[in-house]
Amino acid sequence: METKILLTEKELPTAWYNIQADMPNLPKPPLHPATKRPVGPEDLAPIFPLELIKQEVTRERWVPIPEEVLAIYRLWRPSPLFRARRLEQVLQTPARIYYKYEGVSPAGSHKLNTAVPQAYFNKQAGIKRLATETGAGQWGSALSMACNFFGMECTVYMVKVSYHQKPYRRILMQVFGAEVLASPTDRTQSGRAILSQDPDSPGSLGIAISEAVEDAATHGDTNYSLGSVLNHVLLHQTVIGLEAKAQMEKAGDYPDVVIGCVGGGSNYPGLAFPFLQDRFAGKAQSRFIAVEPSACPTLTRGLHTYDFGDVAGLTPLLYMYTLGKDFMPPAIHAGGLRYHGDAPLLCQLVADGFIEARAYGQRQVFEAAVQFAQAEGIVPAPESAHAIKCAIDEALAAREAGEARVILFNLSGHGHFDLAAYDAYLAGELQDYALPEEELQRSLARLPKVE
Amino acid sequence: METKILLTEKELPTAWYNIQADMPNLPKPPLHPATKRPVGPEDLAPIFPLELIKQEVTRERWVPIPEEVLAIYRLWRPSPLFRARRLEQVLQTPARIYYKYEGVSPAGSHKLNTAVPQAYFNKQAGIKRLATETGAGQWGSALSMACNFFGMECTVYMVKVSYHQKPYRRILMQVFGAEVLASPTDRTQSGRAILSQDPDSPGSLGIAISEAVEDAATHGDTNYSLGSVLNHVLLHQTVIGLEAKAQMEKAGDYPDVVIGCVGGGSNYPGLAFPFLQDRFAGKAQSRFIAVEPSACPTLTRGLHTYDFGDVAGLTPLLYMYTLGKDFMPPAIHAGGLRYHGDAPLLCQLVADGFIEARAYGQRQVFEAAVQFAQAEGIVPAPESAHAIKCAIDEALAAREAGEARVILFNLSGHGHFDLAAYDAYLAGELQDYALPEEELQRSLARLPKVE
Numbered sequence: 001m002e003t004k005i006l007l008t009e010k011e012l013p014t015a016w017y018n019i020q021a022d023m024p025n026l027p028k029p030p031l032h033p034a035t036k037r038p039v040g041p042e043d044l045a046p047i048f049p050l051e052l053i054k055q056e057v058t059r060e061r062w063v064p065i066p067e068e069v070l071a072i073y074r075l076w077r078p079s080p081l082f083r084a085r086r087l088e089q090v091l092q093t094p095a096r097i098y099y100k101y102e103g104v105s106p107a108g109s110h111k112l113n114t115a116v117p118q119a120y121f122n123k124q125a126g127i128k129r130l131a132t133e134t135g136a137g138q139w140g141s142a143l144s145m146a147c148n149f150f151g152m153e154c155t156v157y158m159v160k161v162s163y164h165q166k167p168y169r170r171i172l173m174q175v176f177g178a179e180v181l182a183s184p185t186d187r188t189q190s191g192r193a194i195l196s197q198d199p200d201s202p203g204s205l206g207i208a209i210s211e212a213v214e215d216a217a218t219h220g221d222t223n224y225s226l227g228s229v230l231n232h233v234l235l236h237q238t239v240i241g242l243e244a245k246a247q248m249e250k251a252g253d254y255p256d257v258v259i260g261c262v263g264g265g266s267n268y269p270g271l272a273f274p275f276l277q278d279r280f281a282g283k284a285q286s287r288f289i290a291v292e293p294s295a296c297p298t299l300t301r302g303l304h305t306y307d308f309g310d311v312a313g314l315t316p317l318l319y320m321y322t323l324g325k326d327f328m329p330p331a332i333h334a335g336g337l338r339y340h341g342d343a344p345l346l347c348q349l350v351a352d353g354f355i356e357a358r359a360y361g362q363r364q365v366f367e368a369a370v371q372f373a374q375a376e377g378i379v380p381a382p383e384s385a386h387a388i389k390c391a392i393d394e395a396l397a398a399r400e401a402g403e404a405r406v407i408l409f410n411l412s413g414h415g416h417f418d419l420a421a422y423d424a425y426l427a428g429e430l431q432d433y434a435l436p437e438e439e440l441q442r443s444l445a446r447l448p449k450v451e
Numbered sequence: 452m453e454t455k456i457l458l459t460e461k462e463l464p465t466a467w468y469n470i471q472a473d474m475p476n477l478p479k480p481p482l483h484p485a486t487k488r489p490v491g492p493e494d495l496a497p498i499f500p501l502e503l504i505k506q507e508v509t510r511e512r513w514v515p516i517p518e519e520v521l522a523i524y525r526l527w528r529p530s531p532l533f534r535a536r537r538l539e540q541v542l543q544t545p546a547r548i549y550y551k552y553e554g555v556s557p558a559g560s561h562k563l564n565t566a567v568p569q570a571y572f573n574k575q576a577g578i579k580r581l582a583t584e585t586g587a588g589q590w591g592s593a594l595s596m597a598c599n600f601f602g603m604e605c606t607v608y609m610v611k612v613s614y615h616q617k618p619y620r621r622i623l624m625q626v627f628g629a630e631v632l633a634s635p636t637d638r639t640q641s642g643r644a645i646l647s648q649d650p651d652s653p654g655s656l657g658i659a660i661s662e663a664v665e666d667a668a669t670h671g672d673t674n675y676s677l678g679s680v681l682n683h684v685l686l687h688q689t690v691i692g693l694e695a696k697a698q699m700e701k702a703g704d705y706p707d708v709v710i711g712c713v714g715g716g717s718n719y720p721g722l723a724f725p726f727l728q729d730r731f732a733g734k735a736q737s738r739f740i741a742v743e744p745s746a747c748p749t750l751t752r753g754l755h756t757y758d759f760g761d762v763a764g765l766t767p768l769l770y771m772y773t774l775g776k777d778f779m780p781p782a783i784h785a786g787g788l789r790y791h792g793d794a795p796l797l798c799q800l801v802a803d804g805f806i807e808a809r810a811y812g813q814r815q816v817f818e819a820a821v822q823f824a825q826a827e828g829i830v831p832a833p834e835s836a837h838a839i840k841c842a843i844d845e846a847l848a849a850r851e852a853g854e855a856r857v858i859l860f861n862l863s864g865h866g867h868f869d870l871a872a873y874d875a876y877l878a879g880e881l882q883d884y885a886l887p888e889e890e891l892q893r894s895l896a897r898l899p900k901v902e
Contacts, residue, residue, distance in 0.1 A: 167870075
């Protein structure tokens with residue numbers, strides 16, 4: 001029996017799976033930030049190309065992947081599915097643990113799966129430059145690389161505190177020719193407004209989104225690109241789950257539980273949606289678990305309602321679980337999981353009971369990460385380690401119950417650029433944060449009013 | 452036609468190729484540092500297990516890979532062979548460029564190929580702990596990981612300047628449970644001798660080797676482990692070339708030229724030796740090019756003679772190209788290529804005209820590295836980028852000549868822990884060093900006398 005279950009390049013999926021064709025209830029539509037009426041394609045056209053706007057709303061079950069995108073995907077895809085035999089032995093569990101490894105992408109995470117088609121469809125639409133934001137840097141690295149592949153320019157608004165704390169991520173983007181700016185900047189009205197109040201603002205993902213959206217909206221040759229949350233992003237990520245389904249079939253197994261970490265919600269839907277298709281069709285009864293940090297407990301403690309995607313209120317209002325756009329999570333090391341909201345498609349499936357949500361503190365997450373690394377060799381991204389912690393808990397529960405459960409999780413990226421966080425963990429310096437209830441209520445009280 | 456040529460786990464080689472069975476002239480034997488007579492197994496027994504001593508001298512063509520080693524190899528092997536189509540397009544060359552990618556190993560380089568069997572054979576011999584040195588950190592990371600896999604302890608003497616400049620490598624080793632010390636230390640006589648002369652010594656690989664060898668020689672449960680130079684190390688690395696041969700056959704091609712970078716000489720022999728077997732047998736006429744930095748030009752400007760492997764003169768005298776054991780190369784960014792000598796087997800093949808040697812300055816190497824990254828996505832280790840520079844030159848020469856040459860090189864590791872060097876390059880701060888002739892002659896004048 002093999003350690004890695006591989007697919008050939010001929011087995012690479014040629015269409016993405018669109019869950020909007022099959023899910024019982026669609027989320028309420030996005031609303032225009034000013035009129036509070038459902039947004040139309042014309043509202044999105046200043047910052048997105050038509051093809052991506054179509055993908056945002058289509059009900060077609062399959063969306064073809066263009067050959068130009070497949071050619072880039074083949075640089076690292078299909079990605080391997082591992083059977084975690086050594087981890088199973090350490091845990092002495094009868095469970096069979098599988099993980100899909102997206103860290104083999106040259107950007108180091110799943111983010112390149114959507115960066116490539118986003119750059120491609122923008123290039124097709126005649127766009128010369130993409131503007132985006134990045135927090136931990138995974139998304140900025142991926143979009144920089146994708147723009148480079150298609151000969152486009154890329155401007156990345158990088159949250160200032162990350163810009164200074166994560167120079168390696170900044171350099172990686174620059175190797176691929178991107179312009180990287182510490183946000184808030186004085187280039188945008190949104191940035192200048194923040195700086196006038198607090199010249200030393202460390203920035204936030206919400207602020208950086210406002211800057212990137214404004215940059216795109218005010219330059220004709222420039223569009224905006226988002227690495228998570230939106231329907232078309234989740235669509236592109238389903239290449240993960242489609243491959244994983246074919247690989248599980250080769251392994252002769254089917255997952256009893258499908259696990260992933262959630263920040264804005266893109267890697268987990270990418271893995272889970274193709275398996276959810278089977279559940280909707282009554283073909284399988286798998287459980288689905290979305291894992292988030294207890295410091296930013298959007299799915300486990302947030303409200304399912306309309307909120308802005310950014311701090312300045314420039315984006316459409318999205319119907320999602322949210323902690324409130326002004327919520328400022330503490331500086332935990334899983335920087336990619338610090339967003340106040342989550343993808344509307346994912347949130348709807350949580351609200352409808354198809355997906356459970358679970359939150360963990362960062363110390364137990366790093367403990368799981370080190371246990372995983374020592375067993376399997378791969379040092380995981382702190383974000384991905386949330387999924388590992390949950391998978392280990394499920395494997396221990398299987399041992400307790402004496403059941404040979406099949407566990408599948410997404411290892412969305414490696415932790416090569418996050419070793420400072422491991423250093424802090426090994427030195428005993430990591431702290432756990434639990435969001436105080438009164439702080440949460442204060443934030444939720446400021447949610448925008450929608451009729 | 453595919454981008455990646457993959458092998459299944461069933462196609463993983465089950466024996467290493469021993470070039471000593473086929474090469475026309477063997478190197479002169481290692482000499483005892485005190486008696487200057489050929490060393491016997493009993494001289495090596497205090498620091499190496501019998502099985503590795505046997506592998507050092509065997510003339511058997513094939514050495515079986517134990518199943519326990521294969522089980523760990525399967526975590527990342529067989530590694531992919533890439534056809535560099537996008538790079539070919541950028542260079543507008545008729546050449547077909549292939550690269551074997553060893554950066555998929557969880558340690559990030561080829562070093563794990565020998566770390567795993569070395570840990571295994573020591574464990575079998577009842578050894579509890581391995582001591583070693585590391586410069587850039589690739590070898591220390593690999594041995595830490597391998598010891599962890601077999602439940603052994605690991606002590607890494609890390610060159611002090613790297614210890615402080617490359618904290619990520621240190622942390623990686625610590626994640627795998629290794630004890631990492633900034634060398635020179637006060638734990639060994641060798642270290643104390645250096646510190647008494649220069650308390651602020653930045654250290655060097657030669658000093659760190661002395662410390663690790665002394666640690667092993669003075670502790671009964673501890674052995675020494677070396678990541679390059681020795682015959683058994685090169686033997687283990689042939690898994691690279693054996694896979695590459697099978698992959699080239701799948702691709703329907705055979706290399707006209709086989710290229711790799713050389714520091715102590717392990718990744719390049721690993722790729723080249725299985726192809727050299729064909730050349731010895733008259734089955735192929737490929738060219739072989741070993742690439743080194745012009746700042747540390749061992750093969751291109753050193754002497755082929757006996758020298759110590761370390762600074763303190765504790766190791767046997769090896770017959771090799773050397774710049775002199777006291778040669779202190781400048782702090783170039785390809786830290787893994789700063790050793791004063793090279794593997795005796797490799798040196799013999801250079802002396803006998805089977806392998807050409809070529810040296811490049813670091814600025815042109817980084818230029819090639821960035822060109823490669825932008826074309827292929829992978830950010831290479833600065834060491835590996837020396838091979839890339841040479842491959843690009845060969846591809847341009849093929850364009851010049853209008854010849855569809857087949858070029859194969861080894862991409863021995865990724866550059867995720869070397870981004871500070873890329874930052875310096877992009878900022879225009881990198882300098883080229885050419886070793887002044889008088890400095891070289893001064894160093895060579897201090898070579899040990901051997902009758």
